[in-house]
Ligand SMILES: Nc1ncnc2c1ncn2[C@@H]1O[C@H](COP(=O)(O)OP(=O)(O)OP(=O)(O)O)[C@@H](O)[C@H]1O
C-alpha cells in the first residue's frame with residue numbers, strides 16, 4: 166500500500182514543520198552542563214601526549230605511536246587550500262584533555278551519578294535506561310529496553326562515559342566499546358588496524374588527532390555476522406576551550422554487516438572550539454558498512470561569533486572484493502566544516518556511496534565532499550551532494566574521483582546540487598577527476614538553483630507561512646539524501662533542516 | 672461576499688500600472704466569469720488579490736466578508752478563505768503531493784484555530800476527493816506537479832481546492848490544456864463544491880467551460896478594468912464576435 170507509506174512519511178514532515186514552530190531557541194543543544202572536570206594543563210607538548218596516554222593506561226607501543234605523530238605534527242603547516250576563512254587557531258591556548266570527575270570511579274546506582282551528567286543526556290533526548298548505562302550505573306544493562314534497540318556509546322569531552330547493550334552485542338560476537346577500553350581488552354586488534362586507513366602522516370589534523378586523541382568508539386564485527394542492532398556514538402563537547410579529538414575505528418570482517426550512526430552537539434559559546442576527529446573503517450570481502458552522521462555542532466551566532474571548527478578525516482577502506490560502504494551525512498552545525506569522508510575501493514567489485522546534505526546559514530562555512538579512489542576492477546561509486554546556503558554563508562563541494570590504471574570497467578556518478586536562499590550567500594563546486602584507464606567512466610552533473618519565488622508563493626497561497634514553505638522546499642531538494650538515512654535519523658535530520666534555516670527568509 | 676473596489680495596481684519594478692480601477696462584487700454562492708483579451712490584467716488581478724510579491728497596490732480594496740485582504744499576508748489570505756487555482760501551477764521537486772496537501776490543510780486549520788487532521792483522517796479525505804477527480808495513488812505520491820501533464824496539473828489544482836474548502840475560489844484558465852473528458856471532470860469537481868455559500872470567479876477565454884460551469888454573471892475585462900457586465904449570453908457574444916465590438920463600445 167504505497168499510499169499508506171507515504172502518509173507515514175507525512176507524519177515526519179509535519180513534525181519538521183512543528184519543530185520550526187515550537188523550537189523557540191535557534192540552537193536547542195546550546196546549554197552548558199556545570200560538571201566538575203578534570204583538565205590537563207593548557208597547551209600541547211610531549212608531556213601532554215604522555216599524560217593522555219597515561220590517563221588511559223596505554224601500552225608502550227601506543228605512546229610511541231602518539232609521540233611519533235606529535236613530532237611529525239610540529240613540523241607540519243596548517244593547510245589553507247580549503248575555501249574557509251577563520252582566525253588563526255592558537256593550538257597552545259587549548260585544553261587537550263578534560264573529563265568529568267565523576268567518571269573516575271564507576272557509580273553503583275543512579276543516586277551516585279552526577280545529576281548534571283544525567284540532565285545532559287536527558288536534554289539530548291537519550292532514554293532513561295540508556296542514560297543510566299551511559300552514566301555507568303551497575304546493573305542498568307539488565308533493565309529491558311523499550312522499542313527498537315540502538316546501542317549507544319557516549320563521548321563527553323575527551324572520554325567515553327559509557328556504552329549500552331554491550332553484553333547483548335557480545336553474544337553476537339560484536340565488540341562495541343570505547344577505544345580506550347579496546348586498547349586494554351583487544352590490544353592486538355587495535356594495534357593491527359589503528360592508522361591502517363588514515364595513516365599518522367595523512368594530514369595536519371589527522372596527525373594532531375593521532376597524537377592527542379583521547380577516546381572514541383571501537384567496533385569489530387566478526388566474519389559472517391550481521392550486527393543485531395544499530396550502533397551509535399554520541400559526541401558532546403561540553404568543557405570550555407577544550408578541543409575534542411575522538412578516534413573511531415570500525416572493522417567489518419568478511420561477509421559482515423553493520424549500520425553505525427554518529428550524532429554531535431556542543432554548547433553555545435562565544436569562543437570557537439576545535440574538533441578534529443578521525444574515523445577509520447576497514448571493510449573486508451563481502452562486508453557492508455553504513456555510516457551515518459548528523460552533525461549539529463554549535464554553528465556560532467547570527468554574527469558569526471563562536472561555534473565549532475570541525476576538521477575531520479573520515480575514510481573507509483574496502484579491502485576485500487565486493488566490500489561496500491555508504492557514507493551519509495547531514496551537516497547543519499559548526500562554524501567551519503572541513504570534511505571529506507572518502508572511500509578507497511581496493512577490492513574488485515567493491516562499492517562506495519556518499520550522500521550528503523550540508524546546510525550553512527548566517528556566517529557558517531563548509532568545505533566538504535568526498536574522495537572516491539578506484540583501485541580495483543569493476544568498482545562503482547556514487548556521490549549525491551546537496552548543498553544549501555542561506556544568510557552570508559559559503560558552501561563548497563570539493564570532490565575527487567580517481568580511476569587508477571588497474572581499476573578497469575569502473576564507474577562513478579556524481580550529482581552535485583546547490584540551493585541558495587537569499588543573495589548574500591555562496592555555493593561553489595570543485596570537482597577533481599582523474600581517469601587513468603580507458604574502460605572506466607565518470608559522470609558529473611551539477612546544478613545551482615535558488616529557492617524559487619514562484620514555488621514560495623505557491624506554498625504561501627496554500628496557507629503555509631514562510632518558514633514552513635522553506636522547510637518543505639529544502640526538504641524536497643534534499644530528499645534523495647534524507648531517504649538514505651535510517652528512519653529515526655531521517656526524522657531528526659528533517660527537523661534540523663528546518664531549524665537550521667530559521668530566520669533565513671523574510 | 673467578495674468585493675474588489677476601485678483596485679489600481681502597478682508593477683513593483685517598473686512604473687507601469689496594470690489594474691486601472693477594477694470593480695467587482697460576487698455574492699455568496701455565486702459564480703462569475705471573467706473574459707478578456709490577453710494581457711488585459713486578469714491574472715494580475717488574481718495575484719494582487721492573493722498577495723503575490725512584485726505588485727504595488729496604488730488604490731482600492733479587496734474584501735472577503737468585509738475583511739480587507741490587502742492588509743493580510745498571503746498565508747493569512749489563504750486561511751481567510753481565498754484560493755487561487757494557478758494558470759501555471761509550479762513544480763516542487765522532492766515534495767510529495769500528499770505531503771504538500773497535508774501541510775497546507777493543517778497550516779490553514781491551525782491558523783483558524785481548528786484541530787489538525789491526523790494521518791488517517793487526512794488519507795481518507797484525500798482518497799475520496801482524488802477518486803472523483805480521477806487522480807490515482809501514483810499522482811498523489813509523486814512530487815508536486817513534477818512531470819504532470821498540463822491537464823493533470825489543472826486537476827491537481829482542483830484537488831487542492833477541494834481539500835482546502837475555501838470560501839472564495841479564483842480559477843485562472845483552469846480549462847486551458849484540458850481535453851474534453853478532463854474538462855468534464857474539472858467542471859464536475861467545481862460544481863460539487865457549489866454549496867450555495869462558496870463563491871467562484873472563473874477566468875476563461877472559452878465559452879465551452881461555461882457550458883459546464885454555469886455562471887450567474889459574466890464580466891469582460893480590458894486594459895485593467897471591467898468594461899462590460901452581463902449574463903451568460905455575453906460569453907456567447909464574445910465567442911462569436913471577439914472583443915473588437917465591445918472594445919469599440921467603450922472607446
Ligand atoms: N511581473 C511582470 N513583469 C512585467 N510585466 C508584467 C508582469 N506581470 C504582468 N505584466 C504585464 O501586465 C499585463 C497583464 O498581464 P496578465 O498576466 O494579468 O494578463 P492576462 O489578462 O492574465 O492575460 P492572459 O489572458 O494572456 O493570461 C501584461 O501586459 C503583462 O505583460
Ligand SMILES: [Mg+2]
Pocket residue numbers: 713714715758843
Ligand atoms: Mg492570465
